[in-house]
């Protein structure tokens with residue numbers, strides 16, 4: 001595997017093929033960081049600030065459970081200064097990529113180091129305690145790569161940790177006032193960490209990955225739960241088709257609300273500077289409506 005990838009990197013480097021993630025800009029002295037998923041891309045940008053160029057590997061709007069890096073992605077990762085990934089439970093292709101890395105100066109960071117993975121659930125970013133660990137891991141990698149900006153990275157890390165603490169307590173306060181505690185999700189089972197943290201109940205139409213359609217029986221069961229539980233709102237996810245949520249909504253009269261699992265954001269929202277924290281506050285606004293909270 002390693003040999004094949006190394007050869008591929010060599011051939012494609014010579015061929016100079018089209019890139020899907022931007023390559024290192026040699027005209028400035030910023031460090032070049034590639035992050036696999038939106039949450040860690042966003043944290044790396046916050047911490048790296050003006051002295052890092054950060055690129056997102058999984059293109060906006062792409063379902064990351066189904067993503068695999070292209071040959072040119074492999075080259076760009078190999079040429080970066082820092083490569084940040086969520087973990088081998090989310091990026092199942094990571095081993096092949098890491099085996100093919102020939103750049104000895106590339107700083108590689110598994111941000112899940114130190115987080116607690118429960119029931120094989122890969123959505124570790126949907127827990128604010130994990131977010132703090134992930135942010136610290138990213139800061140550590142940036143400092144290791146670029147020690148002269150240590151104080152700057154540490155200051156940015158502190159600012160981010162304060163924001164994470166702020167949103168964590170906003171969730172705690174709001175959710176403690178909710179009249180309903182049950183989230184019905186017409187998507188895949190992404191919010192296990194969040195509901196566990198805040199003592200909510202949660203049913204999802206699909207499993208840990210959105211690869212299989214729910215069966216008719218699953219749908220009937222969800223419709224029954226909504227009807228019998230007197231549930232007024234059902235949540236849908238950003239990327240997968242909202243078809244499942246629409247079906248339940250039609251059958252039950254429950255209204256639909258977006259609950260973004262942050263696996264990705266639309267390109268224009270990323271371009272307009274929406275952050276992970278912004279999107280999680282939007283989620284909280286919808287949880288407030290959906291669960292009837294103060």
Ligand SMILES: [Zn+2]
Pocket residue numbers: 065123188190208209210263
């Ligand atoms: Zn997922």
